[in-house]
Amino acid sequence: MSSAPANQPPQAGPAQSLRPAMSPLALAMRRFRQNRLALAGLAILATIVAANLAGLAWNSIEVALERPEPYRTPSEGLHPQAPSLAHPFGTDPLGRDMLARTLVGGCVSLGVGLAAAVVSILIGSVWGITSGYAGRGIDTAMMRIVDVLYGLPYILLVILLLVLFQDQWTEVRMAVLFLAIGGVSWLTMARVVRGQVLALRESEFIQAARALGSGGGRIIFREMLPNLTGTILVCATLTVPLAILQESFLSFLGLGVPPPLASWGTLASEAIDAINPVVTYWWMLAFPCGALGATLLALNFVGDGLRDAFDPRAK
Amino acid sequence: MAYYILRRLAYFVPTLIAIYTVAFLMMHAAPGSPFAQEKNLPPEVLAAREAEYNLDKPLYVQYALYARDLLTLKGHTSMRYPDRNVIRDILAPAFPVSLSLGVFALGVAVVVGTVAGVISAARPRSPADYAAMAGAMIGISQPSFVIASLLMFVFAFTLRWLPVGGWGSPSQIVLPALALAALPSAYIARLVRTGMLEVLSADFIRTARAKGLAEWRIMLDHALPTAWLPVLGYLGPAAAGIFTGSFVVEKIFAIPGVGTFFVDSALHRDHPLILATVLLYAVLLVVFNLLVDIGYAWLDPRIRYE
Numbered sequence: 044m045s046s047a048p049a050n051q052p053p054q055a056g057p058a059q060s061l062r063p064a065m066s067p068l069a070l071a072m073r074r075f076r077q078n079r080l081a082l083a084g085l086a087i088l089a090t091i092v093a094a095n096l097a098g099l100a101w102n103s104i105e106v107a108l109e110r111p112e113p114y115r116t117p118s119e120g121l122h123p124q125a126p127s128l129a130h131p132f133g134t135d136p137l138g139r140d141m142l143a144r145t146l147v148g149g150c151v152s153l154g155v156g157l158a159a160a161v162v163s164i165l166i167g168s169v170w171g172i173t174s175g176y177a178g179r180g181i182d183t184a185m186m187r188i189v190d191v192l193y194g195l196p197y198i199l200l201v202i203l204l205l206v207l208f209q210d211q212w213t214e215v216r217m218a219v220l221f222l223a224i225g226g227v228s229w230l231t232m233a234r235v236v237r238g239q240v241l242a243l244r245e246s247e248f249i250q251a252a253r254a255l256g257s258g259g260g261r262i263i264f265r266e267m268l269p270n271l272t273g274t275i276l277v278c279a280t281l282t283v284p285l286a287i288l289q290e291s292f293l294s295f296l297g298l299g300v301p302p303p304l305a306s307w308g309t310l311a312s313e314a315i316d317a318i319n320p321v322v323t324y325w326w327m328l329a330f331p332c333g334a335l336g337a338t339l340l341a342l343n344f345v346g347d348g349l350r351d352a353f354d355p356r357a358k
Numbered sequence: 359m360a361y362y363i364l365r366r367l368a369y370f371v372p373t374l375i376a377i378y379t380v381a382f383l384m385m386h387a388a389p390g391s392p393f394a395q396e397k398n399l400p401p402e403v404l405a406a407r408e409a410e411y412n413l414d415k416p417l418y419v420q421y422a423l424y425a426r427d428l429l430t431l432k433g434h435t436s437m438r439y440p441d442r443n444v445i446r447d448i449l450a451p452a453f454p455v456s457l458s459l460g461v462f463a464l465g466v467a468v469v470v471g472t473v474a475g476v477i478s479a480a481r482p483r484s485p486a487d488y489a490a491m492a493g494a495m496i497g498i499s500q501p502s503f504v505i506a507s508l509l510m511f512v513f514a515f516t517l518r519w520l521p522v523g524g525w526g527s528p529s530q531i532v533l534p535a536l537a538l539a540a541l542p543s544a545y546i547a548r549l550v551r552t553g554m555l556e557v558l559s560a561d562f563i564r565t566a567r568a569k570g571l572a573e574w575r576i577m578l579d580h581a582l583p584t585a586w587l588p589v590l591g592y593l594g595p596a597a598a599g600i601f602t603g604s605f606v607v608e609k610i611f612a613i614p615g616v617g618t619f620f621v622d623s624a625l626h627r628d629h630p631l632i633l634a635t636v637l638l639y640a641v642l643l644v645v646f647n648l649l650v651d652i653g654y655a656w657l658d659p660r661i662r663y664e
Contacts, residue, residue: 191376193595194640198605199381199632202624203388284498291501295606296621308501315507332504339499 067353068272074352081348084341091338095153098146123317123324133326135313144305145330151306152287152335155224156342159286160279162225167232168275174233175240176263186237189230197227201289205298213301220293220300224286232278239274243267273353280346284339291335307335359655363648370644374637378428381636382421385629393437411437411629424633434630438622444634449616453638455525456603456615462531463538464600468593471543472586475550479585480577482555490547497544506537506610523612534611538604542596546589553585560584583657590657594650598643602635 065073075081126133132141174185192200204223208215243249243266252266291308293299299309310331317324393399393407405414411434412420427434433445442448474494478487497505513533514522521530557563558581566576603617616635623631 187373187376190373191380194373194377194643195381195636196602196620196639198620199624199636200384202621203384206388206625206627288501292503292606295501295503296625311501311504315503318507318511328504332500335501336496336499340495343495343498 067269071273071349071352075348078348078351080344081352084344084348087337087341088345091149091334091341092153095146095149098143099150123327126326132330133324135327136317141310141326141330144310145307145334148305148307148310148331149334149338151300151304152290152308153338155221155290155306156283156287158221159225159228159289160282162222163229163232163282164275164279165229166226167229167278168236168271170229170233171236171238172240172263172267172271175237176244176259176267178244182237186234189233192227193230197289200227201293202298205293213304216301217304220290220298224289224293228282228286228289232275232282235274235278236271239271240267243270273349277346277350277353280342280349284342284346287335287339307331307338311335359652363652366648366651373644374640377640378425378633378637379421381633382424385627385632386417388627407440410435410440424630427630428634428637433634436631437628438626438631444630448619448631449634449638452603452614452616452619455613456608456617457601459531459534459538459613459615460597460601460603463535464542464593464597466535467539467542467546468589470539471546472550472582472589474543474547475585476554476577476582478547479551479554479558480573487551491551494544494547497540498548500540501606502537502541502604503606503610505540506534506607509533509537510610523610525613530611534607534613537607537610538600542592542600545592545596549588549592550582550585553588554581557581557585587654587658590650590653594646595643597646598639601642602639 123136124130124134130140130142132145134140135144170185170189174182177185201223204226205216205219208219249262249266252262257266287307290299290306291311294306294308295312295315299312300306302309311328314324314328314331317327393404399407408414412423415423424434426432428445431445433443433449436442436444436448439448471494474490478484478490481487510522510533513520520533521527523534524530554577563576563581566580571580602620603613603615605617605621607613608615608617616638619631620635620639622628623635
């Protein structure tokens with residue numbers, strides 16, 4: 044159970060009637076603001092997102108994707124350049140600026156994470172609410188479907204979806220990649236939300252609403268949804284890092300975003316290919332993985348902070 | 359309890375049938391021929407190859423034939439490696455490799471994760487807590503191929519303590535097991551820490567303290583079993599995933615495990631191999647989920663199954 048039921052009538056008594064009741068969301072946000080680690084995570088996340096968007100706005104796509112002049116015709120002696128004033132993050136073997144590539148790659152990685160979160164909110168929470176609220180046969184059937192999808196190796200689902208659209212345009216392949224990763228990430232959301240709905244359905248304030256003659260729609264949207272916001276928000280926040288990691292795994296397989304586009308996953312995977320005992324192009328690995336690590340850490344902090352904020356009993 | 363286990367076992371059958379059916383239909387819905395790589399096959403040869411895999415027969419016949427081959431454990435020859443039987447020559451030799459590596463990795467993850475979680479819960483907000491949780495964060499915040507490559511770079515290339523890869527000697531198991539254990543040990547450490555902190559404020563812990571029990575006994579005998587419940591729930595799916603190998607770790611350390619075939623079979627539309635790997639994973643998953651539920655009852659006496 045999360046925090047206090049949303050639409051409970053304000054308790055009688057002079058002390059309470061002076062101040063309007065705070066919604067569970069407002070209470071949770073107040074607790075969230077007192078959590079320093081979560082706030083730091085949010086700040087880091089905001090900085091990274093802003094930097095990526097700024098990179099996108101500041102024409103870095105061309106810089107990130109086009110090879111500069113001397114690299115157009117491959118000749119000997121061209122290596123990744125170490126960080127310098129001109130290229131603060133160094134360059135890759137094709138002479139492309141790693142700063143620009145890291146920023147553009149960040150947009151792709153964050154986009155994948157965001158898409159997965161949106162898909163899991165849209166499909167997962169609707170699935171979970173329907174299943175939990177309908178109960179009986181429908182609940183059993185819907186949860187069995189989740190069990191079966193959960194029992195399939197997710198990599199099979201993603202690969203088969205991706206090969207379906209392998210010969211399409213870059214845009215279509217990108218969209219499929221986003222949807223494929225989102226398409227396997229809603230299962231957890233559906234389970235968690237259903238569990239919460241089952242608990243709420245038996246609670247007294249829902250029974251009261253039913254006794255007052257509220258219909259299903261009103262109970263779901265006005266009574267239950269405010270109490271599910273926290274669960275859904277936490278689950279969605281924790282979906283984002285998982286989706287970003289899954290994209291990096293697909294990049295390692297060569298199924299990630301098609302080149303010359305980059306994501307943090309493809310950049311890391313290119314850097315791993317360049318690792319050898321003789322020369323280390325550390326900047327190719329350090330910057331994308333640093334950005335990836337910082338983002339995932341920040342997301343985990345924010346997710347944990349949200350969970351604590353919505354569930355004050357847990358520490 | 360026995361009745362509960364029997365009922366769960368009976369429920370395995372429809373679940374496995376459904377998983378098999380979905381995998382079968384998805385596999386056929388995906389475009390592209392399994393023989394696309396063999397360029398310019400004469401039509402007669404192609405037809406013969408397709409007949410060998412029953413592709414010329416109606417779907418329900420293929421469905422039944424593959425199901426029979428898998429149920430009897432007879433297997434079928436792989437489409438990609440026409441001289442190898444998917445069960446006898448591919449999965450049977452590779453699964454023990456993944457299993458032993460996985461058991462080792464999961465053991466490391468459980469021990470490291472539990473110890474780190476208990477230490478950080480025993481002294482919350484202390485340097486030890488922050489160190490343990492920072493270590494856990496590394497495991498959560500990097501892709502496994504980066505962790506695996508860095509481990510290899512440091513311990514095999516630079517320090518030369520351990521072999522670069524391969525399979526057979528005990529020293530070759532260390533690096534891949536660490537790479538595999540990174541993510542689960544991080545998760546377990548966080549779950550144990552959260553669980554311990556929650557349990558330590560419970561009434562029965564206060565009672566134990568009032569009785570004058572030693573702090574370490576309170577932590578290990580009283581708090582840990584309850585705090586460990588969420589870890590158990592995580593271990594079910596995690597064990598199924600780890601025991602079926604990891605494509606990344608197997609590729610980087612050149613280990614002949616089954617993880618590779620999960621990716622390879624899907625990439626090459628190798629129908630018999632896809633179905634065999636899917637069923638292997640599904641069987642492990644349902645079995646481990648059952649073991650987890652039995653484990654719950656064992657760890658928490660309040661849980662009763664009817």
